[in-house]
Amino acid sequence: MGQIPKVLGILGDPIGHTLSPLMHHTAAQHHSLEVVYLPFWVKADQLPAALQGIRALGIQGVNITIPHKQAVLPLVDEVRPEARLIGALNTLHNVEGRLIGYNTDGPGFIASLREDAGEEPRGKRVLLLGAGGAARGLTIHLILEGVAELTLANRTPEKAQQLATYVREKLSWATLRCLPWGGRELEELLPQVDILINATSIGMRPGDPPLFNYDLIRPHQLVCDIVYRPLETPLLLGAGQRGARTLDGLGMLIRQGALAFQIWTGLEMPVGLIRQVLLAELGYN
Ligand code: ATR
Secondary structure (H helix, E strand, O other): OOOOOEEEEEEEOOOOOOOHHHHHHHHHHHOOOOEEEEEEEOOHHHHHHHHHHHHHHOOOEEEEOOOOOOOOHHHOOEEOHHHHHHOOOOEEEEEOOEEEEEOOHHHHHHHHHHHOOOOOOOOOEEEEEOOOHHHHHHHHHHHHOOOOEEEEEOOOHHHHHHHHHHHHHHOOOOOEEEOOOOOHHHHHHHHHOOEEEEOOOOOOOOOOOOOOOHHHOOOOOEEEEOOOOOOOOHHHHHHHHOOOEEEOHHHHHHHHHHHHHHHHHOOOOOHHHHHHHHHHHOOOO
16 A cells, blocks of 8 residues: 555635645655645634544644634644744644644745845844734744844834734834835835835735835845735836845745645755746746
């Protein structure tokens, strides 16, 4: 009899188009590991039952995506400290019927920053645009990595303030501040930061407004986008045209997946190969 396949998956609502099955199947095939990774469309009211099903069926691991990342937290048996800090999970590992919750989104971004862009966050001045779920994980991990200064700006200023308050409560040493979206202070800060990150959804839709005047970008900067569809967002195109280095959102997607794959299998994800495969799937090259 052959190997019993490892069963993995992703829970979300909706779950339409996800690159995760292709990513994990490619990584598993690379290691000659039999893996079945399935998308599960789970409504909010079925989330507790779905988790019980994972335990009962012995599904070894799942990713959690929108809108369940926060709701899943009280439903698991153990939460890793960093994930508890963020208050959201994107990865569950079933260890003999006990579900252990992780969040690999923030660490995935940091890994992409280091490995894909060759940038060390410690001591850097960082501007983060956005205050949603993605921004929260990034904010916590940038603080944990010891950035010198972190500024948040969000279209709805109250959400940036709430995020800053939340982070200061969790990490008392955090030095972060908020600036109004589109204001003069932000325009003055923009050319001075070392790392600029878009954690809003702007850039996904063709009619999206620009995030700011891209003439404010300077060649010494690293400009990062968490949007990966399209891969070259208007922000990254603007940054590239002005001589800045860029980091696209596919890096973070792959690195968060690589961390989950390692948790489930103990094996390294072949990130170069995965990037090639995902680029082809997205219609590039
Ligand atoms: P995610 O979990 O991916 O972060 P989210 O929680 O819905 O998603 O957050 C989306 C982010 O994109 C928010 O920061 C949002 O700003 P608001 O808090 O003001 O809604 C930002 N965003 C979305 N569309 C935007 C737009 N047209 N202009 C400016 N910011 C926008």
